[in-house]
Structures are given as C-alpha cells and as structure tokens.
Amino acid sequence: MRIALDAMGGDHAPGPIVAGAVQAVAENPELSVVLVGDRTQVELALAAAGGRLGDRMDLFHCTQQVTMEESPVEALRRKPDNSISRTWQLLAERKVDAIVSAGNTGAMVAGGLRLRRFLRGVRRPGIATVMPTLRGPSVMIDVGANVAPKPSHLFAYGVMGSIFARHILQRERPTIGLMNVGSEQAKGNELAKDTHALFEGSPLADRFIGNIEGRDIHRGACDVVVTEGFVGNVVL
C-alpha cells in the first residue's frame, strides 16, 4: 500500500511526522510512503530520523502549508501549493492508495470535498475515531467533519465505519448503532428518526442494532457508532 503523508501537518511538523513515516516503513515491508512537503525541511527531518529517500520512501515537493489556525477554505484558495491539497492531488491522480494528515482538520476535509474522490455512494467525508469500550475498541463516525449532515450522509458513515471495523478492528460482521437520546425507534430529532428508517430499510438492517444512548459507547454496545459531527465532536 502506497500512502501520501502530509509531512507539514501537525504539531511540530515535519520532525515527528517524518520520524513516524521512517518507523512505519521499517516495520511494514508492504508499505511505501510519499512525503509531501518542503524539500529542504523534509530532507533535514529525514536525516534526523535516520531515514533516507529510496525504494519505499519518496518526496513530493511543495512550497506552502496550511497552519492550524487558518480558515480552511480561505487557506486552500490562497495557498494553491499547500501540502494538504498536494496530498489530495496524489490521491486524485491515483498515484497513492490513501492519504494521511495530522494537520488542519478543516482544510483536510475541505480539500476532500473539493476533489470529491469518495467511495461510490458517499457524498460527504466523515472523521472516524476509535473509542475504548468495555468490550474492546469500537469506531465512532462522524466526530466533526460535517455539522449539518443529511440522513444519507449518516447512512454512508455507517457503511464506511463498517469497512473500517472489518479491516482495522477485525470484526467480521460489524454491528452498527445510531447515537440517539433513547433506545425507542420514535426517539430523537428528525435527523435521527429519518436515519433510523434508512438503516432499517437497507441491506445493513440485520447488522443495525437501532438507537444507542451516550452510555452505550463505552459499554461497547456496537462496533460502529454513527453520529452527526456536532454530537460526535462534543463526545470526543
């Protein structure tokens, strides 16, 4: 698997970001990484981390970066050669299989929205996080990419979360729960009710356990917790 990494994104980048990439490539012989960022800074960080460019470690040079404080959309417009946009570009051009950034979340989301290189049927990006529970880790999505979602977006988060749970958390048939204010079907706001109906009428119905409440997250009631970004972000 070939992954483009935003070397300029994250606290104290590029140092710890590049060092992590060196470590990951050393540990996993099937992994190759494209470091996206300023050539001089990335090469310095690479030398400091004891790594070097070669077979499974490439560099894609760009001259700009989005800081953590910047307004995402504005930053992407004002800085066309920023590392987040270039990382997305590598994905769009199918030069990598996946991308990673620890930088400005809003810019990462906005960059994806602009390119629209989503899975089939997916219209909005979501941020997933792994939550510790009494029954092992589960994945919660969305925790802040989309604060005004439609039911179809939440449904797509259930699909994406299930794929994550299957491949990363090794759950063969991941169960899905919908974050709500009560377990009964009629509970919640319009978004929750409509999303509930969407899951019930879908091919995922047999893995949809229905509504869950806040306390159910840490109880490990399901493998995938689907929630709107506003709620998920506050919970996180």
Add this chain to the structure above:
Amino acid sequence: MRIALDAMGGDHAPGPIVAGAVQAVAENPELSVVLVGDRTQVELALAAAGGRLGDRMDLFHCTQQVTMEESPVEALRRKPDNSISRTWQLLAERKVDAIVSAGNTGAMVAGGLRLRRFLRGVRRPGIATVMPTLRGPSVMIDVGANVAPKPSHLFAYGVMGSIFARHILQRERPTIGLMNVGSEQAKGNELAKDTHALFEGSPLADRFIGNIEGRDIHRGACDVVVTEGFVGNVVL
C-alpha cells in the same frame, strides 16, 4: 417554600419518594410538601417512613399514574387524573411554588408544555443537570427536554441556568458558555451560530464566554453550559 411532589413517579415509588419528603421536611423548617398520589399507597409509605400528614405535609389524592415506559403525550391524554398532571395543576393554580417529579421525564415535560406556566420570555422547558468539574459544580441545560430547539430557546436556557447557578450553586455572576465544536465564533451548525449571536447582543453578553468544547465541561470553564437537548443528553 411549598413544593408539590409527584409521589407516584420514579423507581419503586411511592416508598423512597415519600421517605425523601419526610426527611426533607424534617431538615428544613421553611419547607412544606404536597404529596400527589394515590391516598392509600401514599399513607402506607408515609407510615413506613415515620412521617404523618400535618402542618407542612399535605396529600393531594389522584387515582392514576404514568409509568416509565408509557408514551408521554398519550399517557397524559388517556389518564387525566395522573399524578404528573395533578402536580402541574397545583402549580398552575398557584397552590405551590414549585413541583418535583422523579417519574416519566417526557410526561413531565409534556405536562409543562400543555400548561405553559413558564417564566416570562420562556417558551420551552429545559432539563438542567449539575455536572462535577475541576472547579466545582456547574449546571448544564438542556439535557433532553427539547431535541429541536430554536436559538431563542437556547438563550432562555442560559437565563434559566444563570438563575439556577446564582441561587443553588451560589455564583453571584454566573458565566455562560455555549456548547460547540470549536471556540471560534464562526464554528458549528446554524443553531450554534445564531445562538452565539443572540447571547452576544443580549444583556447577558458580559457574562457570555462564547463557545466551549466538550472537554471544557469538566474543566469548569463556565458556571452554565448551554446546549441543545440532543447533545446534552448524549453527554449526560
């Protein structure tokens, strides 16, 4: 202060409810309680708790009760002589200063919505809860009464929460924070943005500290945490 208590509401009611009333009246000479519920059951519970009807302990008999599982609105309609409706009625007739129920939350809220005996300017009930924080208790409102609030409802929760914080938590000038997904003014969904503007332009502006994030609740960033019921309920 004279308080009507729904003696039939709550787990194992009326026993522990009535016992609590006996204890409260004994401890506070300024308190009087009206026990609302089935005469026979309440008198038995009263005898068991070592209390008796008298100067500061009255009984208001009613024949029905809403269970925890019932649909609130339907239960209130089907059981006109239920203890929650009778408790609200005592407030509406100004026979008591306040009412208390540990019973069906939805029915308690629906009973209040029906009578509309709110503070001036308040259009929707809210459920407040006291949260432990690193800097002492703070009050969070709403935690589930209203899952489709307007900005004006959230603003009223800020007013009500401030009154609570002043009188119950002894904060002379309570500070107010708005639950959001980031501290910047432009963050969040439309509800959060519009509510932010409402607080900023109000007489409460000097006590409004702006947006807070989930982690700020337990940090004790403010005395009053204003949030929509859906989010507050999940957090709770």
